[in-house]
Amino acid sequence: MNLLATESFSSCSSSSVDDDFLIRNILLTHDPDGRHLDSELLLRATENIMCYATTLDVLDQRFDAIGTSNICNIEAIASEEPWGQTIYKMSQEIHCRCYVDGDLHTQAMSLFDMLGPYRWDAKVALVLAAFATSYGEFWLILQLYARDHLAAAVAILKHMPSDISWLKPRFKALNLLVKTMVEVTKCIIKFEGLPLQQVLLDSKAMAVTKSQIYIATYWIFRSSLACCFQITDLMKHEQVYSKSTPIAALELLSLAYKLRGLCRNLREQVDLCHQQIEKGWYKKLLNLFKETHADNQEVLHTLFALKDELPFRNCSSQTKPSCVHVEKGWYKKLLNLFKETHADNQELGISELKSKVVLLLISKPELLSIDGILLLVQQTYDHPDHKNLGGSYEILWVPIPSSDTWNFAEERSFDFYANSLPCLSIRRPWLLNSVVVKFIKEELNYKEEPLMVVWDVRGMVTNSNAIDMMLIWGAKAFPFSASREKKLWETENWTLQFMVDGIDTLLTKWVEEGKNLCIFSSSSLDWIREFSSKVKEIKSTGMQLDMIYVGTRNQSEHVQKILAIIDDEKLGSSLTLIKMNFFWIRLDSMKKSIVRQEQTVHTQRILEEVSEILDSDKIEKDWVVIGRGSATGLVKLQGKKIMEYFDLFPVWGENVGKVGLMAAIRAALEPPLPATRCNYSNVVSYDERLMEGTVVCEQCKRPMEKFVIYE
Template sequence: MSTILAHLLGMDHKGKPHQVDQSMWTNLLASFDDEKFMKEMVNTHAPEEGDVDVQSLFHLVDNILHGTTAIVDSIVNPTGTKGSGKPSFKPLKEGFNPPLDAINEVGCQLTCKALDTKNVRQTLVSLFHELSSYSWVNKALITLSSLAVFYGDFWRLARVEPLDKLAESMAILKGLPAITKPTDPQKIQVFGVLNEMIKTTLNMTQCLVDFEHDSKDVPELSTMIDVASSVYQIIISILACSIQFTSLISTVDDNKGKDLPTFARKVNMIHHSIKRHYEDFLQKKEEIKEYQRLQRLFNAPTDNVELIKALFYIKDDPQPLFLGSKKTKDKVESLRRKNVLLLISDLKLTSHDLSILAKIYNERKFHEERYEIVWVPIIEQDGEEVIKQFQNLQLQMPWYSVHSPKLTNRVAIRIIKEKWHFRQDTMVTVLDPLGRVSNQNALSMIRVWGWDAFPSPVL
């Protein structure tokens, strides 16, 4: 029997069904956390110029696996909603040439050689040497491409039209009728677990693809994900999926994927870790962009409302202000064309300072000359006690305050500390109607002179 036909039938070169012994799974699972072996694989990395277009290759793989996993979902859960809709396919880049030689060679490693040798470490060594000249993300993508071709080619035949006799014959030769008919529910469910694991592996890979793309303009964040070790773990996951799938489509399978749930849990843990790091990266990147935006705004304001809005998370609440005298919420726009005293403090705001500010606030001229006060709390602790202290202080303020300390923009706090030199002591920064700082800290003057500390307002 030829090697190709044996591969189609899920058999080894001697014509016997592929079997996965326990040592293979044990060694493969142990490889995830073997730092010494991982370092050896990482050291094979020798990338060359002119690498493969990552985005184009990912779109190909994503299309194949999204379409294929939807087919498997419909077989595993024929009455369920999962996979009931048609998957959306990404447009492909015209003229893109995937690395076919590498994909084919890696595919042979994943399907034939891994099961013939039964030595998964040897297979991993071969894979990493084959992929040594590619970037880290492309190593994962090429390996996933090989699985996608194998997996997609098999399951595509499960959707054979009755008149397509060629495809029907190929499906029979691959054993699809026996698999897709619900004569062995246990085996069908194992296919479901494997299908979910393949989806998870695709999602892990997408995190790395997106991270590589999104981190290009923030090189200072390029180490937030350990891409090399993540790719190492993804390749092990792909190898496990391939070995299990090849075993399942064999004519004999006594184990029925009993080791697969253990692998699936491990892969899910790795996915959660990579996803968490990627989400942390996105948050940090957004903070950098926000910091740059606020720096420009603080350096060259044109409107006080625009600057004050930047102090709060307006997207979370378009009415972030609370007016103590009326006990109502309000928009920042209410402060337009006014001179605004930003009362900046932590929770150690003293009753003495509160009473002085209250006296000024109750002056008729204070409002006639278009002044307002806004409390900007700098509170970086959490907990119920903190909220109670905040609310107790807020009750003593007839002026505006942010109605929740969580709405104070963390990036704005950083700039207030850097640009206006806030440390812990209460300060009052005065903004004119254009958002320009007319006095960076007027509190000492207010303590001495009260309302008389204020010059004629800028109108």
Template sequence: MTHSIYAKSIPETDALMKIVENVLNVSSKLYEPNGQEKSALGAIGPIIHKISCEVSSNCSEIQGLEQRILRLLKSLEKFNWDAKIAITLAGFATNYAEFFLIDEVYTKNTTAISLLQLKRLGQKDIGNNGDTVKELVTKMTCIAKNILTLKIIQDNHPSTISIDITDFQSASYWIIYAILLCSLEISGQEVQRVLVDSIIKKIDGICSHFISKLKECQKHEQEQKIIKEQYEIYVRIFGRRHDDNVSILEPLLNCKEDEELIYSKDPMKNIKLKDLANGSVIIVLSSFDIDVYREEVSLIEAFSNKTNTNGLYHIVWLPIGHCNEETYATLVSNKPWYYLRFKSLVRQTVVLKQYARKEWGFDEKPMMMVLDNGEVIHHDALSLIQMWGDLAIPFKRDQETTLWRDHGKSLEFKFLLDYLHDDFTRVEKESDSQYACLFGGRMLQKSREADEKWFADLAEKLMKAANEWSNIKLKMAYLSANKEEVNLETKIKTEVRDKIKINKHGKEQILKYVDVQYVDVDQVSTVNLFWSRVRNIMLQLSILDENKTLEGNMKTLLDTTRGIVKYSSLQSTAWVLIGKPRTNEMIICGAELFSECLEQINKEIDGGKSELIKSYGSLIKALRVRLEEKGLGKNNVELVGTHCFKHVVYGDGMKTGGMKCVICNKAMKKVALYQCCE
């Protein structure tokens, strides 16, 4: 074993190498170590002396070089590879310097002449081999310096560069080999020219490799410096108010104030950047794959069409990423907003993306940053539109807090259903008789077909229970959370609609008093928007409820969204959300528990207890009584057989406040989620 797992560095390795450079005459500048360095270097003096003796011993034989190399490495096993190289070179330098000092002064000093004669007794003159030695020494020193520099960079900035440990091992081996070869040359021993040339070639290759590595590293460091400087520019421009919008737009869009912004749908509306100096401007940040996010794009386009008529906002699209000119032309051709010419697209996309991801939670999806007279008043107004619709306009600072304060207490179940489908939120004359039921997840029965049948049976039980109340309008839908569940929804939809048809028009005509409809919800963009809204609502209300002051409709909404997130985060768990859109009556619970309660209600109905069931006043209240008997708490969380759970927030959009456990109310640890298309 030639390297210990507990190998250590020498803090003064750099100082040692500077002294070695002076000794080997490869540095024209004399280096004088300070007191602390002298003390530390003194501690390794015996080791250097030992290496010096090992290097100079047995120089009369070229055989056994590999064994000597291994002995040297063994004696240095407790040091890191950079320290091994520095110490070995230091040991060699003492011999090298001694010989060449004598060689240099022997013509002037009689003692030196005699000493040189004694050292060369029985040996040939070094002759032209001195040039070979000097060449090897220069190359070895170059390698050592580059390794030390790379090691320092790697220790201080681990992410900057990655060097394979075998590079250090190989360099150490061949440097020691070259040192031993130089010792033979200095002592005047016969060394095959082929061997010398091969070692020179090997050392030269290693030297070139580390020079290349160092240049690569320095280039990367320079790029990182530029990125850091650009990042600091973004911090400055977004961190304070400016005299006008141009002060923000110029560095953000990387263009001058006379740059023209194009409006694809009407070239007559083209404007210059300086025309946006005052008023309100919206920057749409997104990836070039913006059309993938259909729901978000449709919201932005709807907003643009509304505001274009009154000129309240100018919308500019700023894509982040890489794209060719042809694709870009296609993308902007049908968008109702301003855009830059392709050659003027922002060049600091890496930095902007990094800043947006860290500060605003950007995750490729479109965001709407609002500027108002030189100030960023909201970094993602699209989330406001998703949550509040037209109530979010006009955008103001601290808009979310204001909206929750002004409208939170009057929020209804309908607020959760917005954007899912008009059939869920359309106001009927008899609004008290409207019910909406959403279900999702998996029961993970023996087969997918069994799951499909289970959900269809659940829907049938709900229809039968709802039939006890006159003129009920019950609308339901399955919400998927992944591709597998999208396929499941297609089958469930067919099964449920068949059940509705049979129960309404069959012989028994069970559905006499209830109008049941399975709503065809877009299982991709619309459902994704639903999940996004649920999480945003939960996060915002969790922040507002920091001191446990929420009550009424807002508290009900918080408990419900927490319940939805809880059940959707648990594997092998189906869930049900049911409520009356025009009230704050809503229940979220596990589908299995919900099914048991429906069975109990239907048994009571079949047993002649319809009046008792109706006495609760509504289907929701009847369900809640049965659910509470089975362990559902008033805050919509199952109390029996449950436990605290970990919730992973998608993205990183929450920059203030925190996230608390649904069950124990303790602050939860924030973790990242990397999710593929599945």
């Protein structure tokens, strides 16, 4: 078929009557049967081919790797054949018609007949993908034949031109048409992706937009055929195509201008529909969260399951790294997950979360720092209380990129963490509707800092951000509501047990045994050596006191060097680098959590203690905290005072046997006690270890009498 002899520039224009007749014929071929194709992902992969193929007018390079990385994830639901086979059949059909006589209109309508069961976005995506295979193959051989013997041999058999200098006008027109087809396809995909079942559009806007989609689909089909005919036309003797190049370029340009006009009008209509949908659906979401529901299913479905009946992804069946074995290759194991292919991802529906408390973890695709993630997993799925709760809660990760579109690095990061963590995640977060993203940002107050919103079993928000609460108490904080967080702070005390709760097995054991522990931090190796010497002098008298180095928040190479020297010179015990991060992350979370609470005298006192440690670390000031188990009244020393008071051990050491180590140190630190006892009292939860130890009054600093209150 000779395209040049059958088409003219004027043939691209048509009257409204012709459009009405064309639409009727197109609709006669449309018979959707419920099959669904991820047309957006397929288009991205197709555009990636166009990007590589184009040499004269390069397309947007941001698709360089995205399409390639996700091409295997394209889904064809309820289809009788794999999407790859469908594309192959379409490609062969288009290619064969290049050698059959007939006009472009008839050929385009035959493609409509083949794609009758598909939605409109899938129709155009499949045709473009089919064309891209021929287009990409042509350019691949053309680019390689000068330096590759195989490509040269194939080029000879296909009669491909050896000199393309005469073809530049035609290639420019071809590339312009290809880009325009892609832009029109994006408009169609955007409209088909609107949640029309949620909000009714204005009938006139709907009718006009759909009519434009039918016409635009037709011209994409027709243009794809024209491009293939042009490529076939190049397989001729150079004297033939060199003379026809200007005319052929004009034919392609006429189609490009036709599609460009359609694209402009269609984009305006789709944007109008999008605005109507966004406004109506956003209002519906606001009302939805004000209503009382029997369960959380309607809320979850409206947010996450409009485009996907199996919106969640679960990799918990895989072997997960356990925080208990952090020192045994955590980082190596996590990094190896980048190289693994996970074929056992479970696709889950919203019914999996029915009757569960849902913790919506919202963050960038990069999630938290590695250590923050490890601590989160330890405090949730590895926490002792997790099994006792019997799956009463689930974390659902919703990653949201900084921009409106996902880039390659963000997709790689999402795949890595989604495959590594035991929590659920949105299976295809790039399909989240912009209205849902806007709702999360504005109503759930997501500001690109990790956020954990808690929904109870009825889908009601009970805590606007429980992430710090989770990092502090873990599964113990169930059901993670704001009232539960407030209750925990009311009953919590600033003790050694709370300060280091669960971050290290050996340290936890020492705390439970009621040992006298000295938690200290410094970035000065000389100071650490001197302090260790002082403690050893005290221990030489038979007194029990163990030292634990917790490093600093800034884990530089210098801190790593200090760790090695402490171990080599036996200067005391120390946490590993990961456990150190756990310690500092928990302290940061304590401060943030208390600040969000309504301040009381009790919580204000804990906040002051935590803030002093964090501030000392910020200015690299040496500090020491001495405590015992769950006893209150920790002794905290900073800077020069540490050595001054340890030098006074011969003075206050005599009182250790009478009142205990902490009380003896405190007596040396503080002014003489008042002549009479005070009336201060403190009610704490019962603990057998409290009955054995000594509790010092926070006001008069004397040992307190113990009473048991029965309720």
